[in-house]
Amino acid sequence: MNRYEIIIYWSDEDESFVAEVPELPGCAADGSTYYEALSNIEVIITEWIETAKESGRPIPQPKGRLIYA
Structure with missing residues (x-):
């Protein structure tokens, strides 16, 4: 199990949920649902x-x- 912070949000542009890991540059994925x-x-x-x-x-x-801040 990883311990990196994951930010998940809805993207109107991509019409999908996007998950990003701020601590790992360029580390992102998407999906049609949050899960x-x-x-x-x-x-x-x-x-x-x-x-x-x-x-x-x-x-x-x-x-x-x-x-x-």
Whole structure:
């Protein structure tokens, strides 16, 4: 189970739910339902981490909930 913050929102432009992981640049997925987007992003997080390991890129440690001013 990952511990990265996941932000899920409805996109009128894409006509789907979009899930993003702010701590992992470019890590995003979509789905026709909230739960589909959540399921898809879990797969993408794993793939993002595997790709970073293979290419020697640093993998950010999960910070948990982000705080905005």
